[in-house]
Amino acid sequence: MKNIPLLDLKAQYQTIREEVRQAVDQVLDNGAYIMGPEVKAFEADVAAYIGVKHAIGVANGTDALLLALDAAGIGEGDEVITTPFTFFATAEVISQVGATPVFVDIDEKTYNIDVAQIRTKINEKTKAIIPVHIFGQPANMDEIMTLANEHQLFVLEDAAQAMGSEYKGRKIGSLGHAATYSFFPTKNLGGYGDGGMIVTNDDELAQRIRILRVHGSSPKYYHSMIGYNSRLDELQATMLRIKLRFLDQWNDARRDKATFYNEALANTSLITPFADDDRKHIYHLYILQAENRDEMMHYLKEKGIASGVYYPVPLHQQNVYLPLGYQEGSLPVSEYMSKRTFAIPLYAELDQDAMNYIVETIQAFYK
Incomplete structure (x- = not known):
């Protein structure tokens, strides 16, 4: 594995x-x-x-x-x-x-x-x-x-x-x-x-x-x-x-790998990241949406693939900010996304074999 x-x-x-x-x-x-x-x-x-x-x-x-x-x-x-x-x-x-x-x-x-x-x-x-x-x-x-x-x-x-x-x-x-x-x-x-x-x-x-x-x-x-x-x-x-000299090169590699993911996962029910045409997205994190996120993440972990949730609790629902008076449903999109979004591996050094395995594992989950 x-x-x-x-x-x-x-x-x-x-x-x-x-x-x-x-x-x-x-x-x-x-x-x-x-x-x-x-x-x-x-x-x-x-x-x-x-x-x-x-x-x-x-x-x-x-x-x-x-x-x-x-x-x-x-x-x-x-x-x-x-x-x-x-x-x-x-x-x-x-x-x-x-x-x-x-x-x-x-x-x-x-x-x-x-x-x-x-x-x-x-x-x-x-x-x-x-x-x-x-x-x-x-x-x-x-x-x-x-x-x-x-x-x-x-x-x-x-x-x-x-x-x-x-x-x-x-x-x-x-x-x-x-x-x-x-x-x-x-x-x-x-x-x-x-x-x-x-x-x-x-x-x-x-x-x-x-x-x-x-x-x-x-x-x-x-x-x-x-x-x-x-x-x-x-x-x-x-x-x-030193790292600043390589930053654009590393960001371009992230963008290329994000494009691969976008195309490879297009036939699943996952929602891949949106990128505006007039903006350069550098994919600090590659964020997916899934209705059954927690099951998906558990499955990936079993197959040796790390993932992460960003962010599990929106700030208006953090305990320290409850006195501000925001109610459940007051910021519905943020609340919805906190239950659906997660990140999969993406970095400049990630090799093609690993990316193929990640995609195949996700596709197997849906099959």
Whole structure:
């Protein structure tokens, strides 16, 4: 029986092993471990890659969201509109700055926030929108920015799963007022530990974020804000610089493998991922829909194929957010998808034999 993981980080490491080891040795020889030259170089690399003026490295993707909201002045009494179909951090940071998350249901095809429903939630307390480019599929940014401009709202793109994806020829991260990335190891651009980044074209916002990440100080030991200790590690930066050079190649491989899955599974009752023609989906996760999801996943496990649920409980139904008053059925698409969606293995190094076995196993389940 085969043993196919959802993601194989060791296989990716073997493709760049020598470069990574040499880069780590160079950092250790230099002796600059915090906010050193590799962090500055990686920030410049990312800014150029995304097509923005500023990229600011921080400790992780959650901190990236938190510092961006704080720097934008979002706080007590404010409301921030976002999706309930995402990782908890997206809403968590809204609460951490003292604001209230307002959840809007998702589009059933893309799993992204349903822009048509955002307008109905905007009021005098609304200060920001956080669209999440879920699973690497870009959200409808034109309509989101039009709404935001009408109501003077701050737009923070949560691009944790979307490094390298594009919307109408522009890199995700260059469309809102700011965007955040996670370099958690499982991401398309993942480090060997935690890491995150904020990108923006706003000079003042960038300056506030740079001050916030070092305890609110500028210069050192002179504090103008209550800040955070959130710095991207020099070792992570040097390894991420190497990986960034391969990112488009790896994302293209994911897209090719997703196309294979789409075609091979077309004759089953599964619903395969939708991708808009004017957007570049990078398939951070390859998400399927199945009515009998749990049975399917159990069957795959028995055959040595890993799978995962993203996400089993929408954020508006998490215990911590029950006081917000959302009822069962209030966000029906998110609730429906949480019971049907699951991911199967997809990564650049996944070989054709493994993919054939996965497809044949799924087809056998239906037979």
